[in-house]
Amino acid sequence: MKLIKALLATSVLVLAGSGAAYAQNYPERPVTLVVPFAPGGAVDMVGRFIADRLSAIWGQTIVVENIPGAGTLLATGQVSSASPDGYTLLINSATVTMRAAIQETPLVDPAEDLTHIGRIGATPLLLATSPSLGVSNYDEFAALAKERELKYATVGVGSLNQFASEILRSAADLQMTPVHYNGGSPAMTDVIGGHADLFYGSITQVIPHVREGLMTGIVVSSAERSDILPELPSVGELGLDDAVIENWWGLFGPKGMDEAIVDQINADLNTVLQTPEMAEFLQSDGARPLWGTPEEFTEQVKSEYATWRRVANEQGIRPE
Amino acid sequence: MDFVANLTLGLQTAMTLENLIYAGVGCLLGTLIGVLPGLGPLTTISMLLPFTFGLSPIGALIMLAGIYYGAAYGGSTTAILVNLPGEASSVVTTIDGHQMAKQGRAGAALAAAAIGSFVAGSLGVLVLAVFSGPIAQVAFSFGPAEYFALMFMGLIGAVSLTSGPLLKSLCMIVVGLLIGLVGMDVSSGVVRFSFGSIALWEGVDFIVISIGIFAFAEIVSTLERQKTGEAQVAPIASIMPTRQDIKRMTPAILRGSTLGSFLGILPGAGVSLASFFAYSLEKKTSKYRHELGKGAIEGVAGPESANNAAAQTSFIPTLTLGIPGSATMALMLGAMVIHNIQPGPSVVTRNPDLFWGLIVSMWIGNLFLVILNLPLIGMWVRLLRIPYSMLFPAILMFCCIGVYASSYSVLDVFMVAGLGAAGYVLAKLDCEPAPLLLGFILGPMVEEYFRRALVLSDGDFSVFVSRPISAALLAVSIAMLVFAALPKLRKARQTAFAED
Amino acid sequence: MLSIRSQKDLVAGAIFVAIGIFFVVSSLEYRLGTPARMGPGFFPLILGILLSLLGSGVILTALRGEPDEGGRLDTFNLRGLGVIIFTTVLFGILIQPLGLLVTLSICAAITSLAAPGARPLVIAGNVGVQLVIGLGVFHLLLKLQIPLLPRILGF
Structure with missing residues (x-):
């Protein structure tokens, strides 16, 4: 049995690894990929997809472990204190820079306490309103939000939804206040039912409900219009440059990983990201693959983390 | 009517040999993980998800659904046999089910659970097939105020879970509510009562409480009874239920199924509440309500039916709205997306073969479950004849493995040890644990919905009475309270008059 | 009083x-x-x-x-409670460094001592049954990610 496994492993390695110069024999044993969300969400799906492809390249099992909680910080904290041997990896979203930014002394510093291996993909956000609000485009929405205070649903204090909504509120001079939920589904259910007014979340998460007509799409958070929702304006074209925001996913490891291993994982990750299936997998929901070097990723995490700390202070986003 | 055509389409899809095998494998696996403490459908489905990538979408979903409702059913077995609720929904099954087992009627209790689950499952599937479209909209009419009122009603009903003194049950509910508040508060983002431990940020896991307070306390108590020579299990009367049993459980099954079918539709209420509500209902309406708590078959049949019916109808919001009511349903939703099916109002028209195939296979799955489990009852009951000195180390170790495997957290294992001691002390003080469990489940929800309703109404308390559903539910709760207190008041007045 | x-x-x-x-x-x-x-x-x-x-x-x-x-307050079965709490804590301490099989063997042997009339044969039987179930159900069938053997042995 073991022999068969070993044979299989080598044959896959030979197939996939021909030409690539490996610094060492990484990985020699199963790798754990920690997903900081409950199974079933977008990050979980992307994580499982990547794990599936990387394990084919490496000829090693990748065990996906879901550790939801504390707005991804629980999992992030655990990974940051794991051994930096490359056998414990983490997929996380832009959320990690935000949830840490609202804490006075963050449980884990996403810029300093992690190794940034590589980016995976990015998706703009889609603001969608309850049909009962009676607005059908951005102008009507903005007019209403200047007239009275709207309630936006979020998945928690310091979440992507709250930061996106707050920077839009401040840039467009609207009146909005958060209502926090325990997850995207209950939050959107209340918006669809007309109990809360709007939800501003990743396109991947919101678009199914907009397509079904359960919510009304209003505006997309990117600088340009989105390919899959060309009829909706972007905040960029409305002149609200300060409100441009994108959610992203990236691969992390504990701080202090061996550079050769980081480069190898980054290279294999980029190989996966450039396959047509990966593009198709992400694009069907309005996301796109995003690749690059570990250094670029570090830069992005650092600058966004600094930005969100500033925004959190300005807008008073903190646990209280 | 298209209904027949739709069912035919469903039958064609589900009745292929391949899909039948998937349904069977799913049910078997589900029953197994339901029986094992700690492991829930969520863990299993997420572990098995990658293996379904290679299957056809309908095959994959049929198997995953089989695991889901197999687990919903399997949890009752350990609840009845060894007083160990593996899932939140089987907590109430322990109350009468384990009493029945102690009286030598484990077979009848298990059969009641199996038959009740089958009838309820069939009814749930029928609701799903006929009404899924229009009924799904009900989910949206339940906002925070309505959910708060529903939870409040559940708390009032929790008093009926015990036959002990009212004040002590109330205390146990409040203790449960308080333990439920540990962890991050959704509304403010503040972490409460974590005592500096990051592992407590997400609160205490249900399985930790239920294994500690139920299973461990039960093991120690049983060891103690053995020492003093009290017989723990009466000789087994008969494996199958008597005609009298069947006559008594039928109305309970019907009541439970109806209630469960309705509660399953509400994504914010969750399947776990269905069994609690059903038990309260039995306590109010059953002809044999005075026997509840002492081993009445209604106390098993009603809640088990409600649980299984809710497990079926909770597919309604997931399938037809794309809104999952629980983590497990969210995973099912994810599985559908992976297989390129986007659930939503148009899934019925876009993927009719999938929708109807799944519905028919759900019913087949329920049939499998009952066929599978009725013969197994004999085996389970025989398990009780194993000397306890051999049985309990196994139960204990399964609990430890289950707790550890549910989150790979060593702290959880330590907490189970501590809660086990606490549970034993409570049992010694005649404090019954079921109300605590319900308080624990409802605690965070009650607070969350209450505060959210007030945020949405800008602090106006009248939302709870100005919205019709919420007002009606609160009125029922208050009526329940008054009716519970009335007999006592009347008695007090009578004694007052007598003294005159 | x-x-x-x-x-x-x-x-x-x-x-x-x-x-x-x-x-x-x-x-x-x-x-x-x-x-x-x-x-x-x-x-x-x-x-x-x-x-x-x-x-x-x-x-x-x-x-x-x-x-x-x-x-009236009953007497407490401190021996039974003690053994169960002790075994559970021991399980928590041992499971990560020693893996499933070793931990199960040790803990099953200790719990068997708590029952009245524990005999060597019963203890050996308990350990055997649990090892078989631990391996068969939890490892092979459910594929839980708990290491089987001590980490030192390289698993």
């Missing part, structure tokens, strides 16, 4: 009051908030007060009335 109706209720009530006071005191460090934006301290404070009151009620009813035979 007062005439106590139920020692059990007296102790239970005291425990409830203590838990209630504990939560009241600890909830004071959190914000209470306003009705529209209730703080994290509000609910625990109210529940803590409620529990203290209800617990006091339990104490009062425990003190009133004729002594009740069923209300």
Whole structure:
């Protein structure tokens, strides 16, 4: 049995690894990929997809472990204190820079306490309103939000939804206040039912409900219009440059990983990201693959983390 | 009517040999993980998800659904046999089910659970097939105020879970509510009562409480009874239920199924509440309500039916709205997306073969479950004849493995040890644990919905009475309270008059 | 000494009051908030007060009335409780460094000692049964990610 496994492993390695110069024999044993969300969400799906492809390249099992909680910080904290041997990896979203930014002394510093291996993909956000609000485009929405205070649903204090909504509120001079939920589904259910007014979340998460007509799409958070929702304006074209925001996913490891291993994982990750299936997998929901070097990723995490700390202070986003 | 055509389409899809095998494998696996403490459908489905990538979408979903409702059913077995609720929904099954087992009627209790689950499952599937479209909209009419009122009603009903003194049950509910508040508060983002431990940020896991307070306390108590020579299990009367049993459980099954079918539709209420509500209902309406708590078959049949019916109808919001009511349903939703099916109002028209195939296979799955489990009852009951000195180390170790495997957290294992001691002390003080469990489940929800309703109404308390559903539910709760207190008041007045 | 109706209720009530006071005191460090934006301290404070009151009620009813035979405190089975708590804690300590099989063997052997009339054969039987089930069900069938053998052996 073991022999068969070993044979299989080598044959896959030979197939996939021909030409690539490996610094060492990484990985020699199963790798754990920690997903900081409950199974079933977008990050979980992307994580499982990547794990599936990387394990084919490496000829090693990748065990996906879901550790939801504390707005991804629980999992992030655990990974940051794991051994930096490359056998414990983490997929996380832009959320990690935000949830840490609202804490006075963050449980884990996403810029300093992690190794940034590589980016995976990015998706703009889609603001969608309850049909009962009676607005059908951005102008009507903005007019209403200047007239009275709207309630936006979020998945928690310091979440992507709250930061996106707050920077839009401040840039467009609207009146909005958060209502926090325990997850995207209950939050959107209340918006669809007309109990809360709007939800501003990743396109991947919101678009199914907009397509079904359960919510009304209003505006997309990117600088340009989105390919899959060309009829909706972007905040960029409305002149609200300060409100441009994108959610992203990236691969992390504990701080202090061996550079050769980081480069190898980054290279294999980029190989996966450039396959047509990966593009198709992400694009069907309005996301796109995003690749690059570990250094670029570090830069992005650092600058966004600094930005969100500033925004959190300005807008008073903190646990209280 | 298209209904027949739709069912035919469903039958064609589900009745292929391949899909039948998937349904069977799913049910078997589900029953197994339901029986094992700690492991829930969520863990299993997420572990098995990658293996379904290679299957056809309908095959994959049929198997995953089989695991889901197999687990919903399997949890009752350990609840009845060894007083160990593996899932939140089987907590109430322990109350009468384990009493029945102690009286030598484990077979009848298990059969009641199996038959009740089958009838309820069939009814749930029928609701799903006929009404899924229009009924799904009900989910949206339940906002925070309505959910708060529903939870409040559940708390009032929790008093009926015990036959002990009212004040002590109330205390146990409040203790449960308080333990439920540990962890991050959704509304403010503040972490409460974590005592500096990051592992407590997400609160205490249900399985930790239920294994500690139920299973461990039960093991120690049983060891103690053995020492003093009290017989723990009466000789087994008969494996199958008597005609009298069947006559008594039928109305309970019907009541439970109806209630469960309705509660399953509400994504914010969750399947776990269905069994609690059903038990309260039995306590109010059953002809044999005075026997509840002492081993009445209604106390098993009603809640088990409600649980299984809710497990079926909770597919309604997931399938037809794309809104999952629980983590497990969210995973099912994810599985559908992976297989390129986007659930939503148009899934019925876009993927009719999938929708109807799944519905028919759900019913087949329920049939499998009952066929599978009725013969197994004999085996389970025989398990009780194993000397306890051999049985309990196994139960204990399964609990430890289950707790550890549910989150790979060593702290959880330590907490189970501590809660086990606490549970034993409570049992010694005649404090019954079921109300605590319900308080624990409802605690965070009650607070969350209450505060959210007030945020949405800008602090106006009248939302709870100005919205019709919420007002009606609160009125029922208050009526329940008054009716519970009335007999006592009347008695007090009578004694007052007598003294005159 | 007062005439106590139920020692059990007296102790239970005291425990409830203590838990209630504990939560009241600890909830004071959190914000209470306003009705529209209730703080994290509000609910625990109210529940803590409620529990203290209800617990006091339990104490009062425990003190009133004729002594009740069923209300007398039983002796505790400290040996049984001790063994079970000890084994569980031991399981928690050993599972990560030693893996499933070794931990199971040790813990199963210890728990077997708690039952009256434990014999070597029973203990060996318990260990055997659990190893088979641990391996078969949890490892092979459910594929749990718990290492089987001690880490030192390279698994």
